[in-house]
Amino acid sequence: MDLEAIRANVAAIVAAVSPAVVCAVVKADGYGHGDVPSAQMALEGGAQWLAVALVEEGIRLREAGVEAPLLLLSEPTPADAHLTVKWNLVPTVYRNSFVDALSEAVGDGPAMPVHLKVDTGMHRVGASPETALELAHNIEQNPRLDLQGVWTHFAVAEEDDEYTRTQIARFDDVVGRLAAMGINPPLLHTANTAGGLAYPEARYSMVRAGLGIYGLRPAPTIAPEVPLRPAMRVVSAVSHTRRYKAGTRPSYGRRRPLPEDATVATVPIGYADGVSRTLSSVGGEALIRGKRYPYAGTVTMDQVVIDVGDDPVEVGDEVVVMGVQGSEAVSAEQWAEWMGTINYEVVCHFGPRLPRQYRRGCG
Numbered sequence: 001m002d003l004e005a006i007r008a009n010v011a012a013i014v015a016a017v018s019p020a021v022v023c024a025v026v027k028a029d030g031y032g033h034g035d036v037p038s039a040q041m042a043l044e045g046g047a048q049w050l051a052v053a054l055v056e057e058g059i060r061l062r063e064a065g066v067e068a069p070l071l072l073l074s075e076p077t078p079a080d081a082h083l084t085v086k087w088n089l090v091p092t093v094y095r096n097s098f099v100d101a102l103s104e105a106v107g108d109g110p111a112m113p114v115h116l117k118v119d120t121g122m123h124r125v126g127a128s129p130e131t132a133l134e135l136a137h138n139i140e141q142n143p144r145l146d147l148q149g150v151w152t153h154f155a156v157a158e159e160d161d162e163y164t165r166t167q168i169a170r171f172d173d174v175v176g177r178l179a180a181m182g183i184n185p186p187l188l189h190t191a192n193t194a195g196g197l198a199y200p201e202a203r204y205s206m207v208r209a210g211l212g213i214y215g216l217r218p219a220p221t222i223a224p225e226v227p228l229r230p231a232m233r234v235v236s237a238v239s240h241t242r243r244y245k246a247g248t249r250p251s252y253g254r255r256r257p258l259p260e261d262a263t264v265a266t267v268p269i270g271y272a273d274g275v276s277r278t279l280s281s282v283g284g285e286a287l288i289r290g291k292r293y294p295y296a297g298t299v300t301m302d303q304v305v306i307d308v309g310d311d312p313v314e315v316g317d318e319v320v321v322m323g324v325q326g327s328e329a330v331s332a333e334q335w336a337e338w339m340g341t342i343n344y345e346v347v348c349h350f351g352p353r354l355p356r357q358y359r360r361g362c363g
């Protein structure tokens with residue numbers, strides 16, 4: 001993991017969206033990059049807020065000594081209200097049941113900041129615009145709570161201009177109606193990476209950037225002028241080699257006959273580490289000595305086999321499963337294409353069994 005890349009990506013996003021501030025989204029263990037190091041680098045790069053999905057994720061960061069303001073992107077359960085207070089996690093709210101539980105948990109303590117989420121079209125979580133007005137009113141009336149933010153989330157910021165603009169208009173309408181009620185929350189935010197980079201009017205006070213801080217783009221067309229560099233490289237090393245005759249079928253299922261006599265290199269990384277077994281049938285590739293080679297058979301739990309033809313490959317040679325090696329690269333986008341998914345899911349899948357190495361600046 002290239003920590004310097006995360007710092008530089010955040011700095012580039014900060015520069016692009018300023019004067020809005022950046023809230024670095026480090027949920028799901030920092031999209032598979034490690035939540036604590038990603039958070040630390042994001043703060044070094046100029047992020048002023050952090051966000052995670054779950055209370056548990058917030059506690060992990062607090063236990064690691066992270067002190068920055070930390071937003072929970074989903075409303076916790078009422079049973080967890082006391083944990084959000086105890087660990088100073090800023091909750092998103094959209095239901096009265098949680099607001100009541102939170103108020104109770106605050107007790108005589110200092111007023112708790114909350115961010116009210118309005119559903120303007122994502123239709124996953126959040127209060128409808130009408131409910132949001134009522135909820136905002138209730139929060140304003142409650143001295144134990146402080147309505148610090150109002151926000152929404154885009155469904156298609158990377159691909160549908162018209163729908164995104166409709167969401168922005170609905171948000172503006174809610175903000176206008178709140179203002180008419182005398183409610184003016186200091187923080188307004190709507191944008192994820194795509195929204196923040198592609199829609200200046202969607203930046204408001206803060207941009208919640210996830211994917212971009214790890215150096216990936218939500219779509220190739222999003223802000224190509226903002227320099228982003230992938231922070232993750234997935235690397236292993238050849239653990240065994242053997243020469244086989246054409247027609248030999250390595251690995252489980254005996255699915256793929258070697259087209260020619262070939263050396264097969266075994267690499268100790270498998271689907272338990274995030275190298276999906278689906279790659280066996282859709283045809284993934286890995287890099288050794290700066291060259292691309294196909295998988296020679298089914299991906300197993302702990303190992304993969306690679307068809308290196310007649311090339312001189314030896315035990316100990318570096319194998320790049322994802323990332324750059326020499327002038328070749330296997331990108332997260334390439335993986336996403338093989339797997340029929342998006343780069344977000346690809347990086348999240350590289351699992352905790354893989355030892356993580358962090359360095360500042362890597363090739």
Ligand SMILES: *Cc1c(COP(=O)(O)O)cnc(C)c1O
Pocket residue numbers: 025027073153191192193194208209210211212218
């Ligand atoms: C994950 C998430 C983000 C970050 O989105 P990216 O596309 O990764 O920048 C922002 N806001 C919410 C509510 C999210 O769940």
